[in-house]
Amino acid sequence: MIRLAKSLNTWGTPDFEDTLKAEIEQMGAEQLPLQQGLSTSSYALDDKLNVRIISISEEAGFIRAKAGIFYTGIIAGCSCADDPTPVEEQTEYCVVQLEIDKTTAETTVALLAE
Numbered sequence: 469m470i471r472l473a474k475s476l477n478t479w480g481t482p483d484f485e486d487t488l489k490a491e492i493e494q495m496g497a498e499q500l501p502l503q504q505g506l507s508t509s510s511y512a513l514d515d516k517l518n519v520r521i522i523s524i525s526e527e528a529g530f531i532r533a534k535a536g537i538f539y540t541g542i543i544a545g546c547s548c549a550d551d552p553t554p555v556e557e558q559t560e561y562c563v564v565q566l567e568i569d570k571t572t573a574e575t576t577v578a579l580l581a582e
Contacts, residue, residue, distance in 0.1 A: 469574055470499050472566070476573040479531060485521050492535060492566070493517045501579040502539055505562025509541030513557065516540055522563065531568040534580070536561060 475488040495517075497503060502512035518538040525532045540557040563580045 470495070470577065471573045472568050472575045473573040476531070476568055476570065479570070485524070488524075488533060488566075489519045489521055489535075492519045492537070500537065500577060501564065502537070502541075502560070502562065504579050505537075505564075506541050506560055509543050509558040509560060511542050511544045512560065513540045513542065530570055533566045533568070534563065535566065536563050 472488065472491050475484065475491050478484045478487045492500070495514075497512050497514040500514070500517075502514060506512055516539060520536040520538075522534040522536055524534075539560050539562075541560045542555055542557055544555075565578050565580050566575055568575045
């Protein structure tokens with residue numbers, strides 16, 4: 469379960485966006501739908517995440533945030549000695565929606581269609 473406690477603690481302050489951005493950037497491919505968001509490569513890398521907050525709203529009981537994530541992926545070959553496929557990183561981008569429970573900080577993440 470994803471918990472964005474630091475973001476919840478800064479809700480309503482000027483630090484919220486920066487805190488949320490930092491917490492998302494610390495997540496890995498296991499917690500974010502980066503693999504499902506690929507468009508030009510076949511394997512998502514999560515070592516260079518760059519997050520942009522698109523929108524934030526408050527609903528009954530939760531905070532909803534829409535974020536764009538820039539990251540990299542590679543086209544994975546067979547890793548054979550004679551494999552001609554170069555391992556070159558490709559820039560990827562996806563948009564996710566996060567819903568943060570205002571009581572527990574438990575957060576769901578969903579990939580959005582662009």
